[in-house]
Amino acid sequence: xxxxxxxxxxxxxxxxxxxxxxxxxxxxxxxxxxxxxxxxxxxxxxxxxxxxxxxxxxxxxxxxxxxxxxxxxxxxxxxxxxxxxxxxxxxxxxxxxxxxxxxxxxxxxxxxxxxxxxxxxxxxxxxxxxxxxxxxxxxxxxxxxxxxxxxxxxxxxxxxxxxxxxxxxxxxxxxxxxxxxxxxxxxxxxxxxxxxxxxxxxxxxxxxxxxxxxxxxxxxxxxxxxxxxxxxxxxxxxxxxxxxxxxxxxxxxxxxxxxxxxxxxxxxxxxxxxxxxxxxxxxxxxxxxxxxxxxxxxxxxxxxxxxxxxxxxxxxxxxxx
Amino acid sequence: xxxxxxxxxxxxxxxxxxxxxxxxxxxxxxxxxxxxxxxxxxxxxxxxxxxxxxxxxxxxxxxxxxxxxxxxxxxxxxxxxxxxxxxxxxxxxxxxxxxxxxxxxxxxxxxxxxxxxxxxxxxxxxxxxxxxxxxxxxxxxxxxxxxxxxxxxxxxxxxxxxxxxxxxxxxxxxxxxxxxxxxxxxxxxxxxxxxxxxxxxxxxxxxxxxxxxxxxxxxxxxxxxxxxxxxxxxxxxxxxxxxxxxxxxxxxxxxxxxxxxxxxxxxxxxxxxxxxxxxx
Numbered sequence: 088x089x090x091x092x093x094x095x096x097x098x099x100x101x102x103x104x105x106x107x108x109x110x111x112x113x114x115x116x117x118x119x120x121x122x123x124x125x126x127x128x129x130x131x132x133x134x135x136x137x138x139x140x141x142x143x144x145x146x147x148x149x150x151x152x153x154x155x156x157x158x159x160x161x162x163x164x165x166x167x168x169x170x171x172x173x174x175x176x177x178x179x180x181x182x183x184x185x186x187x188x189x190x191x192x193x194x195x196x197x198x199x200x201x202x203x204x205x206x207x208x209x210x211x212x213x214x215x216x217x218x219x220x221x222x223x224x225x226x227x228x229x230x231x232x233x234x235x236x237x238x239x240x241x242x243x244x245x246x247x248x249x250x251x252x253x254x255x256x257x258x259x260x261x262x263x264x265x266x267x268x269x270x271x272x273x274x275x276x277x278x279x280x281x282x283x284x285x286x287x288x289x290x291x292x293x294x295x296x297x298x299x300x301x302x303x304x305x306x307x308x309x310x311x312x313x314x315x316x317x318x319x320x321x322x323x324x325x326x327x328x329x330x331x332x333x334x335x336x337x338x339x340x341x342x343x344x345x346x347x348x349x350x351x352x353x354x355x356x357x358x359x360x361x362x363x364x365x366x367x368x369x370x371x372x373x374x375x376x377x378x379x380x381x382x383x384x385x386x387x388x389x390x391x392x393x394x395x396x397x398x399x400x401x402x403x404x405x406x407x408x
Numbered sequence: 409x410x411x412x413x414x415x416x417x418x419x420x421x422x423x424x425x426x427x428x429x430x431x432x433x434x435x436x437x438x439x440x441x442x443x444x445x446x447x448x449x450x451x452x453x454x455x456x457x458x459x460x461x462x463x464x465x466x467x468x469x470x471x472x473x474x475x476x477x478x479x480x481x482x483x484x485x486x487x488x489x490x491x492x493x494x495x496x497x498x499x500x501x502x503x504x505x506x507x508x509x510x511x512x513x514x515x516x517x518x519x520x521x522x523x524x525x526x527x528x529x530x531x532x533x534x535x536x537x538x539x540x541x542x543x544x545x546x547x548x549x550x551x552x553x554x555x556x557x558x559x560x561x562x563x564x565x566x567x568x569x570x571x572x573x574x575x576x577x578x579x580x581x582x583x584x585x586x587x588x589x590x591x592x593x594x595x596x597x598x599x600x601x602x603x604x605x606x607x608x609x610x611x612x613x614x615x616x617x618x619x620x621x622x623x624x625x626x627x628x629x630x631x632x633x634x635x636x637x638x639x640x641x642x643x644x645x646x647x648x649x650x651x652x653x654x655x656x657x658x659x660x661x662x663x664x665x666x667x668x669x670x671x672x673x674x675x676x677x678x679x680x681x682x683x684x685x686x687x688x
């Protein structure tokens with residue numbers, strides 16, 4: 088299977104007054120057609136910046152470098168503005184956490200939803216409205232006629248996120264990037280939206296890059312998962328393997344701090360490190376109960392097999408023990 | 409056991425102006441809710457956005473006045489208590505620690521303010537108590553004179569908790585205190601709530617939309633839906649066998665981190681307006 092998106096050695100630096108922030112420190116990532124890949128991690132781990140890098144929407148101050156960054160074999164590092172613009176919509180589309188801020192409050196939903204379709208000359212206004220109608224119906228924003236004429240503020244958060252999804256689907260993207268799409272929603276609405284994304288993914292053969300901090304969402308959605316910490320992928324592999332046979336202490340610690348009935352809550356002590364200056368070794372070592380001196384040296388990635396890779400000095404079965 | 413908080417048949421409707429001369433629309437936010445919290449208990453109110461749970465919390469905090477019904481705190485009607493007396497009994501912890509603490513004051517000032525207003529202690533004792541609490545809620549002393557923008561969200565929430573505790577209140581009203589935080593920080597804060605409950609003999613009214621969170625901390629659970637408390641009961645019994653269809657739906661929406669399971673089926677089609685007393 089050739090990958091749609093193939094990235095290796097991605098780095099993003101953000102220079103600032105306090106020094107250069109090394110927000111993403113060399114990550115590898117590949118997404119195949121039709122697959123659901125999730126990135127999970129805490130605030131500030133670089134998961135959203137990874138999405139922004141793939142979309143070519145990094146803040147102007149950020150400096151991106153990569154050994155390889157390709158979309159269907161084309162080098163994304165050399166994309167012109169026009170090439171990026173051609174990518175957004177028919178190839179890659181995105182939905183974000185807060186559907187209220189992602190929608191334009193002074194345009195009707197109808198105007199916004201057809202914009203990309205008309206822009207990419209996939210058809211005239213009439214064809215665009217017909218497609219918008221179909222998609223809104225599909226995502227459950229009904230009655231379609233009335234909804235098209237409404238403004239975003241006239242809708243609930245769940246409905247707005249459905250509108251965002253319909254909008255992202257207008258040009259039949261090959262990859263949808265969803266950055267915390269359900270974090271601002273109620274738990275019941277979250278389930279509905281996730282279900283919808285999953286169904287649409289299957290119907291349209293679309294790949295999904297889902298970014299979340301919720302391991303419950305990962306478990307129910309992902310084919311493969313990457314756990315990010317301090318700008319690095321510390322563990323990646325199939326969701327079944329990573330969640331049930333976690334090899335990295337951070338993955339296991341994240342699982343332990345989810346409140347469950349039977350087990351006492353085990354918070355991770357300490358805080359996420361600041362990513363300034365020279366960063367050597369495992370960044371989790373000052374919060375890790377397995378830390379030893381050698382953790383301050385660069386830590387190689389190790390494989391457990393079947394694409395399950397982790398970055399730690401421990402043997403794969405030591406964390407669970 | 410003493411009944412620390414007693415909410416009886418409380419209702420509140422918001423008025424939406426429709427025009428200059430037309431009568432306002434009434435939007436019922438809370439509809440005759442009754443709930444009590446005994447001393448030393450943790451009672452959680454769960455429900456989705458718009459269910460009225462925060463409105464209920466605001467009425468308990470006297471930030472809103474109920475249209476009808478009564479709220480008694482420590483046996484006295486809440487409205488009869490003076491502001492200082494009230495502050496010594498009830499303190500809030502809000503959801504967003506970025507907006508609930510003053511960015512222009514140092515952490516030391518923020519924590520001491522309630523005690524200074526309450527009066528009756530010397531400046532030195534005030535600072536000593538603030539320092540004790542600062543340490544107790546797990547903040548490093550070197551941050552004592554820092555400003556809020558120098559600390560993380562989890563640390564801000566710890567400051568808000570220290571500020572709430574400096575008057576040694578009996579009841580802490582926590583409105584979604586962990587939903588703005590990362591999971592690892594959420595676990596730290598929940599653990600802190602548990603410890604403080606023991607140390608300070610606290611009672612909590614804990615508002616949340618996340619059943620997984622309240623399961624660990626609550627003794628009793630009340631489920632709100634469309635302004636009504638549709639079910640309440642002991643945590644164990646509730647999780648073992650929820651009775652109201654909405655409670656069941658909430659419970660089935662919790663996604664455990666176990667791969668290989670399908671997403672739960674949530675159906676919103678159930679009878680909402682069943683008359684009181686005839687609910688399944």
